[in-house]
Amino acid sequence: MDKILNTNIRTVSRLLTEGTVKTSDFVRESLKRIKETENLKAFITVTGNEAEELAKQSEKRYKNGQPLSDMDGVIIGIKDNFCTKGIxxxxxSKMLENFKPPYNATAYQRFLDAGAILIGKTNLDQFAMGSGTINSIYGVTKNNWGCKDDDNFYIAGGSSGGSAxxxxxxxCFACLGSDTGGSVRNPASYCxxxxxxxxxxxxxxLGLIPLVNSMDVVGILTRTVDDTVSVLNTIAGxxxxDSTSLTKPFKKIRLPPASKMKINGIKIGIPLEYNVEYLSEEVANVWNDIASMLKSEGAIIKPVSLPHTEYSIVVYSILNQCEVTSNMARYDGIEFGLRAREDYSTEKLYSTTRRLGFDEVVKGRILAGNYFLLASNYDKYFTKALKSRRxxxxxxxxxxxEVxxxxxxxxxxxxxxxKDYVGQDNRHRLVEDYCTQAANLAGIPAISVPIKLSKNGLPLSIQLMGRNLSEPMLLAVSKFIENAVKFPHFQYNRT
Amino acid sequence: MIFKNKTFIRKLSTNKNAWKSVVGLEVHAQIKSISKLFSGASTKFSAPVNTNVCLFDSGIPGTLPVLNKRCVEAAVLTALTLNCRVNPVSYFDRKHYFYADLPLGYQITQQRAPIANDGCLEFQVYTPSVHKQPYSKSVRIKQLQLEQDSGKSLHDTDRSLVDLNRAGVGLMELVFEPDLKDGEEAAALIKELVAILQRIDTCSCKMEEGALRVDANVSIHKESEPLGTRTEIKNIGSVRGVAGAVAYEIQRQIKLKESNKPVINETRAWDASTKTTISMRDKEVLQDYRYMPETNLPPIQIAIGPVRCGSLDADELRKTIPELPEQTRQRLRNEQSLSLEQSIILVNDASLLKVFEDTVLENQINSKMVANFLINEVNTLLNKKEMDSTDIIGKSKYIGEILTLLEKEDINRNTAKLLLEEILLGSTRSPVQIVKEKELLQINDNEKLEKLCRDVLEECEKAVRDYRAGKTKAFKALLGVIVSKTEGRANMKKCTNILKKLLDK
Known part of the structure; x- marks a missing residue:
């Protein structure tokens, strides 16, 4: 029965429609799987009771032949920085340990409206600041690949490590993550x-607790491209x-079967600036292999240049810290969240609350951001960063x-x-986002697709980026690659 | 040495080298809209504590601002009316500071690219008790920006409470250039602004509800010297408060300077009960607000002139501007033959003006008479009864009746006041009815009046003797008897003549 978890969303929909499997079977199997993989610390909150309740309603709908959508009954997870009403x-973070939002994030509400079943809230770096999922107050998320014990494991990446x-x-079949500088693609690549x-x-x-408003996007993690399409079709639009959401109506994406796809004449650029010193040989080889494969399938491969890429890390770092400073200003212990036991003065209440509620990474960024935003520094840092972003x-x-x-x-x-990763400081770790940040600075879509396993048995992935709103073609090319490389997905073995 | 200095300054100041005062105002006007600037919460005043609050207003994580179109319209309309340059593109900034009634930890405002700049406004300065006659004054507007109001903190002895009903209400902040010289000019500017905003209906201007609040920057200097250090008086809540606060502050600074003490750049508060300004001693003086663009809101785009792309069309909005106070004053003078003073007083009080226009429209009465009656009798009575001019709106029909009766000499001035009082106190009967029921008609019949006078002369022999002996005061006593005998209904003008005639026989 636990095999049903390894299928895809389309199959789930078919099984539920046929009635061979019930929604509650999925919920039960999923809860079992979560329990068995508890040591990986993917979840912060498991919403078993709520899921069982939602499953009952889903079953009723299937019984009446009226499922809400092809997502009805599909088990999903959501990163624990999306507001979920009453959950x-x-x-x-310590700051929001006791926070139960009084409303649903739009993305989650659309899942609910489509009949999807939330199984739990997934782990992340505090306030999504990080690319390791290592500084959660609930513990480190361990990579599912090659995890031996609590001391010998690989990081999941982050900040959406729990989701990955x-x-x-x-x-679950799909998880929401948030991606500000690579927080979805980075753990997807590692996992x-x-x-x-x-x-x-x-x-x-709306309902995504913000990190950097001008870069944050709701990201999607699934095992297959088709599942990503199903989720995107459910929540986009x-x-x-949200005044920054695009008003242009979203047209649902339909991808043909991979066997019928052709990529003849599609122009794919290889940006030279991404071939950097720290790039590992194995990743470089995968990059080359995929380029060659695409070329042999008829794509036009072209070296291109993005000359300002090298500034993206520093630009990202300044803008990130400034917005963090601002977005974190509301955590003062007055309206919600942690409130320190402090009645000397309101100022003291703020400072104690914020000292106790934030970790070192958050505090560091707040301090740096405040520095950049000082009237005397603004033009030196913030304005320059904005210009470089342009x-x-x-x-x-x-x-x-060109491409x-x-x-x-x-x-x-x-x-x-x-063990190796925690030796570095958080700022150095920003280099991990070298390939992913630029897409956030530019607002363009990007996707990480797993290709093969490394010598150490760990996933190696490539990224595709496209112009704004090029998702249909971006996903099609991804599906083509997915079909060509047949990545050996993680098989959970009960031991 | 100090002594020498002191006398030196004293000498200068008495040396025709008088102090010049410079006053600039900043006005926060709450936008008249049903909901807040960035949320759907109501803006209704006096709602129970913390009931006009959306999740966004209380800073709940993940919530986002959505700009209220009505607020943008109001700001653009106000800007156009004040002859500002409306900017085709403006955007919002975050101004950071920690305060318990500021749930986001920042105020969303427009610092770097406000919705409008560079306006100007002409107004009349006239306070009857201060100025012999009105004079015209012009002030420049530096900028008009949209921003959020804050909540309110209520401090108890051992705790503080926060009311967020006001948090996020849309404000227009108007920054005026320091073109004014004293408190009366400042008060006159506010009066004119209130009249304008009420005309275009973008702010209720109810200062007692905090719908319009004034900050005043005041400094003094000598003609030949650069501007002095300024102080800022925050949150003045009435027009007379503006006049009083600025006047007090100018005098305070002069006293300081004359005793060779420096004026400190500080924020002060106006205490209306003691009529003084008090240092607020806040630590905010050197605060760096770390402004940053609010990226959750796209820039506001306004179509104006050649720029046709925008979420609203300023040129269309301009067509909706009604007659403005200055135009009304001119019309009152040109078409209704009122004096400049009368036109100023009426235009400064929207309700009084409304009643004036209704009364003149509905009745064939001399418009100057109506204006006089409203400015003198009605205003005096309103003051006495502690009522507001809004209380007479819709009573123009009755006021017209009173004035018609008065004009026809069917009643005298005393009766008119009596009737007015009845009307103000909410009588549902018309003045004509009241006159009939209470038999208040003036006795105008000459025969009746002569008989009355003869009776009085017979009754008051002593007074008559006194009068004839040269005591003119006695005449007044006789008139008094007539008034009391007729309960004030006799036509006293006629009685005076008759009485004189009879006595001089």
Missing amino acids: STTCA VAVATGA GVIGLKPTYGLISR FDEK LILNDFDNVWN DFLLTPTTLTEAPLY
């Missing part, structure tokens, strides 16, 4: 799943409650005159060992 939403592991282990960062504004951000955006706009898509690595290496 604890912690951002993996939950999908990879089969605990061997599909990770989509859609065009900025395609999915409503204009939301009047140059990076222009690079992409120019390159679309349709860009092919790059997602991460420079396979997943590092936790």
Whole structure:
């Protein structure tokens, strides 16, 4: 029975329609899987009771032959920085440990309206600041690949590490993550799943607890491209409650079977700037292999240049820290969340609350951001960062005159060992986002597709980027690659 | 040495080198809209504590602002009316500071690219008790920006409570250039602004509800010297408060300077009960607000002139601007033959003006008479009864009746006041009915009046003797008897003549 978790969304829909399997069977199997993989710490909150309740309603609908959509009864997970009404939403932080939002994020509401079943809230770096899922107050998320014990394991990547592991282990068919500089694609790459960062504004951000408003997108993690399409079709589209969501009506994406796809004449650029010093040989080889494969299938492969890429890390870092400073200002212990036991003065209440509620990474970014935003520093840092961001955006706009898509690595290496990773400081770890950040600065869609396993048995992935709203073709090319490489998905073995 | 300095300054100041005061105002006007600037919560005043609050207003994580179109319309209309340059593109900034009634930890405002700049406004300065006659004044507007109001903190002895009903209400902040010289000019500017905003209906201007709040920047200097250090008086809540606060502050600064003490750049508060300004001693003076663009809101785009792309069309909006106060004043003078003073007083009070226009429209009465009656009798009575001019709106029909009776000499002025009082106190009967029921008609019949006078002369022999002996005061006593005998209904003008005639026989 636990095999049903390894299928895909289309199959789930078919099984439920046929009545051979019931929604509650999926819920039961999923809860069992979560329990058995508890040591990986993919979840912060498991919503078993709520899921069972939702499953009953789903079953009733299937019985009446009236499922809400082909997502009806599909088990999903959501990163714990999306608001879920009445369900604890912690951002993996002390600050929001006791926070139960009074409303649903739009993306989750659309899942609910489609009949999807939330099985739990997944682990992340505190307030999504990080690319390791290592500083959650609920513990480190371990990569499902090659995990030996609590001391010997690879990091899941982050900050949506919990989501990636939950999908990879089969605990759910799809997970929502948030992607500000690579937080969906990075763990997808390390854990061997599909990770989509859609065009900025395609999915409503309402209810996503923000990191950087101008870069945050709701991302999707699934095991197959088709499942990503199903999820995107369910949650994308204009939301009047998010003024940055795109008003252009979203047309549902339909991909043909991979066997009928052709990529003849599609122009794919290889940006030279992504071939950096830290790029591991294995990742470089995978990058080459895929380029060669696409060329042999009729695509036109072209070396291109994005000359301002090298500035993206520093630009990203400044803008990120400034927005973090601002977005974190509301955590003062007055309206919600942690409130320190402090009655000396209101100022003291703020400072104690914030000292106790934030970890070192968050505090560091708040301090740096405040520095950049001082009236005397603003033009030196913030304005310059904005101008450089424009140059990076222009690079992409120019390159679309030459090619349709860009092919790059997602991460420079396979997943590092936790032991090695914690030796570096958080700022150094930002290099991990080298290949992914530029897409957030430019707002364009990008996807990470797992290709093969490394010598160490860890996933190696590539990234595809396209122009704004190119998701239909981006996903089609991804599906073509997926079909060609036949990545050996993680098989959960009960031991 | 100090002594020498002091006398030196004293000498200068008495040396025709008088102090010049410079006043600039910043006005926060709450936008008249059903919902808040960025949320759907109601803006209704006096709603129970914390009931006009959306999730966004309380800073719940993940919530987002959505701009209220009505607020943008109001700001653009106000900007156009104040002759500002409306910017085709403007955007919002976050202004950061920690305060318990600021749930987001920042205020969303427009610092770097406001919705409008560079306006100007001409107004009349006239306070009857201060100025012999009105004069015209012009002030420039530096910028008009949209921003959120804050909540309210209520401080108890051992705890503080927060009311977020006001948090996020849309404000227009109007920054005026320091073109004014004293409190009366400042008060006159506010009066004119209130009249304008009420005309275009973008702000209720109910200062007692905090719908319009004034900050005043005040400094003094000598003609030949650069501007002095300024102080800022925050949140002045009435027009007379503006006049009083600025006047007090100018005097305070002069006293300081004359005793050789420096004026400190600080924020002060106006205490209306003691009529003084008090230092707020806040630590905000050197605060860096770390402004940053609010990226959750796309820029506001306004179609104006050659720029046709925008979420609203300023040129269309301009067509909806009604007659403005200055135009009304001119019309009152040109078409209704009122004096400049009368036109100023009426235009400063929207309700009084409404009643004036209704009364003149509905009745064939001399418009100057109506204006006089409203400005003098009605205003005096309203003050006495502690009522507001809004209380007479819709009573123009009755006021017209009173004035018609008065004009026809069917009643005298005393009776008119009496009737007015009845009307103000909410009588549902018309003045004509009241006159009939209470038999208040003036006695105009000459025969009746002569008989009355003869009776009085017979009754008051002593007064008559006194009068004839040269005591003119006695005449007044006789008139008094007539008034009391007729309960004030006799036509006293006629009685005076008759009485004189009879006595001089």
